[in-house]
Amino acid sequence: MDDRRILVAEDEQKIADTLKFGLSEHGFVTEVAYNGKIALKLFQTYEYDLIVLDINLPGMDGYELCKAIRKQNEHVPVIMLTALSSLNDKIEGYDAGADDYIIKPFEFKELLMKIRVLLKRTTVQTGPTGNLLTAADLEMNLENKEVKRAGLPINLTAKEFQLLEYLVRNKNRVVSRADIAINVWDIDFDTNTNVIDVYISYVRNKVDKPFDQKLIQTQVGMGYILKETG
Numbered sequence: 001m002d003d004r005r006i007l008v009a010e011d012e013q014k015i016a017d018t019l020k021f022g023l024s025e026h027g028f029v030t031e032v033a034y035n036g037k038i039a040l041k042l043f044q045t046y047e048y049d050l051i052v053l054d055i056n057l058p059g060m061d062g063y064e065l066c067k068a069i070r071k072q073n074e075h076v077p078v079i080m081l082t083a084l085s086s087l088n089d090k091i092e093g094y095d096a097g098a099d100d101y102i103i104k105p106f107e108f109k110e111l112l113m114k115i116r117v118l119l120k121r122t123t124v125q126t127g128p129t130g131n132l133l134t135a136a137d138l139e140m141n142l143e144n145k146e147v148k149r150a151g152l153p154i155n156l157t158a159k160e161f162q163l164l165e166y167l168v169r170n171k172n173r174v175v176s177r178a179d180i181a182i183n184v185w186d187i188d189f190d191t192n193t194n195v196i197d198v199y200i201s202y203v204r205n206k207v208d209k210p211f212d213q214k215l216i217q218t219q220v221g222m223g224y225i226l227k228e229t230g
C-alpha cells in the first residue's frame with residue numbers, strides 16, 4: 001500500500017483537509033484540488049492510483065470530471081462523494097464511470113475501507129502475470145494479444161506479434177536470423193531470403209518509428225537485438 005497516490009477533488013475545505021490528513025496518515029500520497037478543472041489538469045499531469053471526487057465542484061462538476069478521466073484511463077478507480085443520496089444520482093455516477101460512491105456525511109473509516117477494496121482489485125487486475133511481457137515501455141499481453149508502447153496501442157499482424165514476442169523474450173541479447181527463422185517461422189530459411197529483414201522493418205515501423213528510443217537494433221553480421229536501454 002505504500003506510496004499509493006490519491007487525488008482528491010473536493011471544494012469543501014474541511015472535508016478536503018480531513019481527507020488529506022487521514023489518507024496521509026495511512027501512508028497514501030494525497031493531493032487535493034478544490035476545483036474540477038484543476039483536478040483534471042493534475043490527473044493529466046501526474047499518475048494516480050485512485051481518485052476521490054465530489055459531485056458538486058466549481059469549474060467542472062464531478063460527473064464531467066469522471067467522464068473526462070475515463071476517456072483517458074478506463075481502469076483507475078474512482079469514488080464519488082455526494083451529499084445527495086437519490087437513486088438517480090448514483091446511477092448518473094456509475095454512468096459517468098465511477099466505481100463506488102459514498103454519501104456525505106461519511107465516516108473516514110468507511111471511505112478508507114472502500115479505497116482499500118478498490119486498490120486491491122486493481123492490483124489483482126494489473127499486477128504482473130505470466131501473460132504480460134515487457135521491455136522498457138513496451139507491453140505485450142499474450143492472452144488478448146494487445147501490444148502497447150508508452151500506453152499507446154499498437155496493431156500488429158499475427159506474424160509481427162510472434163516476431164516481436166521472440167525478440168522481447170530474448171531481450172538484451174543478440175538473436176541471429178537463423179534463430180528467428182527457426183523460432184518464429186519454424187523453418188530454416190535459405191540465407192538469401194530477406195523475409196526476416198522485411199518483417200523486422202514492419203515491426204520497427206510500428207513499434208519504434210513513432211518513438212525516440214529505438215528498441216530493435218541491428219548487429220551487423222550477427223542479427224538483431226531488442227535493447228531495453230540506449
Ligand code: CA
Nearest residue numbers: 011054056057
Ligand atoms: Ca462540493
